[in-house]
Structure formats: C-alpha cells, structure tokens
Amino acid sequence: MAHDAPQATGPSKLVIRNIGLLLSGAMEKPILDADTIVAENGKITAIGRFKDVNTDDATTVVNANGTTVAPGLIDSHVHPVAGDWTPRQNQTGWIDSYLHGGVTTMISAGEVHMPGRPRDVVGVKAMAIFAQRSFWTLRPGGVKIHAGAPVIENEMVEDDFKELAAAGVKLLGEVGLGGVKDGPTARKMVGWARKYGIQSTIHTGGPSIPGSGLIDKDVVLEADTDVIGHINGGHTALPDDQIRCICEGCKRGLELVHNGNERSALFTLRTAREMGDLSRVILGTDAPAGSGVQPLGILRMVSLLSSLGDLPAEIAFCLATGNTARMRALDCGIIEIGRSADFVIMDMAQHSPGKNILHSVQLGDLPGIGMTIIDGIVRTQRSRNTPPATRVPEIVGH
Numbered sequence: 001m002a003h004d005a006p007q008a009t010g011p012s013k014l015v016i017r018n019i020g021l022l023l024s025g026a027m028e029k030p031i032l033d034a035d036t037i038v039a040e041n042g043k044i045t046a047i048g049r050f051k052d053v054n055t056d057d058a059t060t061v062v063n064a065n066g067t068t069v070a071p072g073l074i075d076s077h078v079h080p081v082a083g084d085w086t087p088r089q090n091q092t093g094w095i096d097s098y099l100h101g102g103v104t105t106m107i108s109a110g111e112v113h114m115p116g117r118p119r120d121v122v123g124v125k126a127m128a129i130f131a132q133r134s135f136w137t138l139r140p141g142g143v144k145i146h147a148g149a150p151v152i153e154n155e156m157v158e159d160d161f162k163e164l165a166a167a168g169v170k171l172l173g174e175v176g177l178g179g180v181k182d183g184p185t186a187r188k189m190v191g192w193a194r195k196y197g198i199q200s201t202i203h204t205g206g207p208s209i210p211g212s213g214l215i216d217k218d219v220v221l222e223a224d225t226d227v228i229g230h231i232n233g234g235h236t237a238l239p240d241d242q243i244r245c246i247c248e249g250c251k252r253g254l255e256l257v258h259n260g261n262e263r264s265a266l267f268t269l270r271t272a273r274e275m276g277d278l279s280r281v282i283l284g285t286d287a288p289a290g291s292g293v294q295p296l297g298i299l300r301m302v303s304l305l306s307s308l309g310d311l312p313a314e315i316a317f318c319l320a321t322g323n324t325a326r327m328r329a330l331d332c333g334i335i336e337i338g339r340s341a342d343f344v345i346m347d348m349a350q351h352s353p354g355k356n357i358l359h360s361v362q363l364g365d366l367p368g369i370g371m372t373i374i375d376g377i378v379r380t381q382r383s384r385n386t387p388p389a390t391r392v393p394e395i396v397g398h
C-alpha cells in the first residue's frame with residue numbers, strides 16, 4: 001500500500017508531449033487542440049503545440065505516445081474512514097485501487113462507517129475535525145481526499161457550524177444518515193452550514209442499510225443542500241416522477257452514483273439534458289458500501305452514461321471532472337492554466353471494437369489507463385485494474 005505517497009521536494013517541471021487527444025473536462029469545449037502540457041510545481045503553466053511552448057529544463061518528461069490525456073477523475077461521493085482501510089467490507093488499499101481507476105480526488109459524503117461512530121454533538125464535531133486533518137495529511141497513493149464531513153444531529157446549534165468551519169471543516173456528510181430526517185430541521189442546519197462556507201449533500205431515496213431511512217423529494221427540496229446526493233438512489237431510487245420534481249424544483253447538483261439504480265441514473269441524465277442542465281450532473285461511486293468497493297466505478301459510470309445514455313464520451317468525462325470541480329469549488333478537474341496538474345492518461349482498451357477511445361466508450365467499453373499524475377508527479381503507470389490500454393505513455397526523461 002502506498003501510504004507514503006511521494007511529495008514534491010524541490011522545484012519541478014513536468015512536460016507531457018505527443019498527446020493524441022486532450023480532453024479538457026469543460027463541457028463548453030471538451031476537446032482541446034494541443035499536444036503538449038507543461039506543469040510547474042504542481043500547477044499547469046502551458047497548454048499548446050510542442051513547438052510553441054517552453055519545455056526547457058523539464059524535471060520529468062512523459063511521452064504520451066499518441067494517447068489521451070484527461071483531468072484526473074473526481075469521485076463526488078465516497079465514505080472513507082481511516083487511512084486506506086474501510087471497515088464496511090473490511091478491506092485495505094481501496095483508495096490506491098481507485099487511483100488505478102483514474103480517480104485523483106475524492107469527496108467524503110460522511111465518515112459514517114466509523115466503528116462506534118459518535119452521535120453526540122461534541123463527538124460528531126471531534127470526528128469531523130479528526131477526519132479532515134487525517135485525510136489531508138495522509139494521501140494514499142497521492143489521492144486528494146476531501147474528508148471531515150459531519151452528519152447533522154438534532155441537537156446541533158448555529159455555533160457548532162461556526163466552530164466546525166473555523167476548524168477547517170468544509171463539508172457536511174449526507175443529511176439523513178444522522179438524527180435529522182425532516183425537511184425544516186435540515187433546511188435550518190444546511191443554511192447555517194452554508195453561512196459559514198460548509199457545502200452540503202443529502203441521502204436521496206430509500207434506506208441504504210438497515211437503520212437508515214427514506215428521504216423523499218419533499219425532504220430533499222426543503223433541505224436545499226448544495227448537492228442532491230445520489231439522486232439515483234443509494235441503492236433504492238425514488239420513483240421517476242419524484243426525480244423529475246427534484247430536477248425541476250431546484251438548481252442544485254444532481255449526483256449520479258455507481259452504487260445506485262442505473263435506470264434511474266439514465267432517467268436523470270435524460271431529464272437534465274432536456275432541461276439544458278447537463279452542467280449540474282456530477283458522478284460518484286458511493287463506495288465503500290454494501291455493494292463493495294468499485295475502483296473502476298467512475299469509469300464505469302462514464303461508459304454507462306455514454307453508451308446507454310447516448311452522451312458523447314468527451315462530454316461524459318466532463319461529468320466526472322470539470323462539472324464536479326465547479327460544483328465543489330476544486331482547483332483540479334479542468335485542463336486550464338493555473339489548475340492542479342492532476343491527469344489520467346488513457347487509451348482504447350486492447351481489442352475493443354471501437355474506432356478510437358471515444359468510440360470505444362460510446363460502445364460501452366472501459367478505456368485502459370496508462371498513467372496517473374497528481375500535482376505534477378507521476379503516481380502510477382499501467383493500471384493494474386483497467387483492461388490493458390492499447391498504447392501506454394512512458395517517462396522518457398528526468
């Protein structure tokens with residue numbers, strides 16, 4: 001397990017050249033006309049044609065060998081607990097496995113699987129602050145984990161949110177997984193959280209495991225969280241008419257997860273597209289969960305939505321990158337000067353019948369990952385988890 005991910009030790013300059021296809025992560029222009037990216041000290045500093053950008057004095061040179069570069073994938077919905085261990089399925093190394101699925105950033109929807117999870121207010125706050133600190137210090141494989149997402153309880157008061165924000169907590173876990181399950185109380189607390197800069201999400205749909213409860217459209221719309229967590233259920237989805245009501249009744253993020261109802265995900269996608277609101281759609285896995293850990297879950301969502309939802313693959317990748325970055329105010333997720341140099345380098349899987357990587361995804365295949373890069377540092381080479389890529393990038397110079 002890569003617990004001690006390498007961090008930059010001095011000035012660094014990464015050059016990725018010979019890029020065959022550059023996916024931007026931004027829906028308004030999903031494909032960029034460039035074959036070279038330069039990143040200095042972990043941030044993108046140039047994007048263009050090799051002859052036009054300054055590639056001198058590189059500390060690392062990657063020859064992409066004509067493959068596809070995209071922003072590192074973002075999982076908008078995970079449930080981490082401690083380091084690279086999850087008690088949900090008693091598994092270690094799950095985050096490192098996600099890195100091999102192209103995920104470079106994860107957002108916690110609550111550390112709710114913590115054994116003996118505290119429900120009293122002091123305990124809830126302490127655990128959130130601990131998780132925020134712990135996951136910012138320890139990045140398994142280099143993956144950036146935004147954690148420390150307390151689940152609201154009825155006894156909380158406004159000052160608790162002020163205190164959490166001052167301590168560095170920036171997220172609420174899924175509303176509904178704690179004692180607060182009614183709309184008015186949720187709305188009041190979500191408002192307090194928002195006032196202090198804490199983003200919120202909600203558990204949408206039927207209970208996930210024995211002990212959790214139903215959250216229907218009325219509670220979701222009244223709570224008014226920033227993200228409608230797993231609008232396609234986790235796993236049990238609301239009826240289609242309620243999903244439509246939520247899509248039409250607010251302008252918040254519409255999160256589709258792997259650990260949900262796939263038909264409902266496709267229904268939500270169609271509804272959002274009809275409304276001209278595809279930019280609201282973001283992707284997560286909701287793992288670890290009862291259905292396990294899905295290291296390729298985000299790639300599988302991209303492929304599902306592209307192949308069965310008739311979504312161009314380059315747009316489907318935006319749902320897993322730029323859309324989430326904007327919704328979550330992250331500095332990654334888009335290939336743009338000044339943003340974090342977090343990339344996934346892919347090619348069509350060997351023996352896919354597709355004409356190219358985008359066509360292969362539209363046919364329902366997964367791409368093969370050849371390399372991941374976080375903060376301008378190469379973290380993994382050929383993925384141990386995806387089908388093998390036809391061509392792979394290589395490090396050609398230091």
Ligand SMILES: [Zn+2]
Nearest residue numbers: 174203208234
């Ligand atoms: Zn949930």
